[in-house]
Amino acid sequence: MTDIPESASPPRLAGAGGGQSGGFSYERLLRIVIPLVMLAALVGLWAWYVTAYKVPKYILPGPDLVVQSLVNDWGVLGPALLVTLSITFQALAIALVGGVxxxxxFASSRWVEVALSPYMVILQVTPIVAIAPLILIYTSTTQQxxxxxxxxxxxxxxxxxxTQGLKSTDHNLLNLFELYGASRWQTLFLLKLPAALPYFLAGLRIAGGLALIAAVVAEFAAGSAGAGSGLAFRLLExxxxxxxxxxxxxxxLLCVTGVAIFGATSLLSHLLLRRWHESAIRREN
Incomplete structure (x- = not known):
């Protein structure tokens, strides 16, 4: 029999090693280019349809008129966008602090969860359009x-x-913390909160878009108007x-803002999870 040298190593598959990083860069480039090409095709189809069928601008304006309006009316749309963003980010910040x-x-006391969770569900399932006028009656300003x-x-x-993330902590790790005599606060900050981080970030991505939608819908329902109004009033106007x-x-502007919020929260999730969580780590095989 022929002896195999100890230093011999199995042949590397094509695309492994250095080629893998190149493939990853190419895939990432495609994820950027393909949506941009699709967007350009849709805009081109839109412009062709308006021109070919001579659609009146009060029914469907062409992309050039929309861009022109965006530039000329920025003095009106810009401040309205800032008002909508202010409401969105304030609501999101309060939701993050209060939700956590x-x-x-809830994770610390089952009886507190049993007592309060039905009312949290009621707040969620009640249409915001139905309760916005009622809230407007009991608040001093429309912005509130x-x-x-x-x-x-x-x-x-x-x-x-x-809540689901805090409850999903590995029981073996909880037993280990108890074995070493960790306090409730140590268990919370060193184990439960890090374990719940992926769940929290998933909720953050959802809440970011919902806060923007709710800010616009609430303004529709409240019927706010005037110089300090947001984009919802400008839409109606x-x-x-x-x-x-x-x-x-x-x-x-609303679509771009929503995409930007989702992109920012997704980037934050990737940066916080990329080194340790399975959802963000790329498989090696």
Missing amino acids: LIAIL ALLICAWIVAFFPVLSNT SQYRLNIPRLFAALI
């Missing part, structure tokens, strides 16, 4: 009413996901005046 604190309370409405919608995903290019411009 109540989730910790909009903030409460946006918070109600964004609160539940953070609460439910974080454009509709009433048949200024459809401005309406499309406001819609595009």
Whole structure:
């Protein structure tokens, strides 16, 4: 028999090693290029349809008119966007703090969860359009009413996901912490909260988009108007005046804002989980 040298190693598969990083870069590039190409194709189809069939601008404006309206009306749309973003981020911040604190309370005491969870569900399933006028009656300003409405919608995903994450802590690790005499606070901060982080980040991605949607819907329901109004009022104003290019411009601003919020929360999730959690680690085989 022929002896095999100890230093011999099995042949490497094609694409393994250094080629894998190149493949990953190529795949990441495709994920950026393909959506951009699709967007360009849709915009081109939109422009062709409007031109070919001579669609009036008060029915469907072309992309050039929408961009022109976005530039010319930025003095109106820009401040409205800032108002909507202010309500969105304030509601999201309050939802994150309140959702995490109540989730910790639920995970610490089953009886507190039994007593309060039905009312949290009621807040979630009640249509915000139905309760926005009622909230407007009991608040001193419209902005407070909009903030409460946006918070109600964004609160539940953070609460439910974080509660589920805290309850999903590995029981073997809990037993190990008890074995070493860890206190409840040590167990919470060193074990339960890190274990619940992926669940919390998933709830954050959902709550970010819902806070924006709720801010717009609540403004529709509240019927706010004036110089300090958000994009919802500008949408209604454009509709009433048949200024459809401005309406499309406001819609595009809302869409871009929603995508940016989702992208930011997804990036935060990736940065926090990429080194240790299975959902963010790339498989080697």
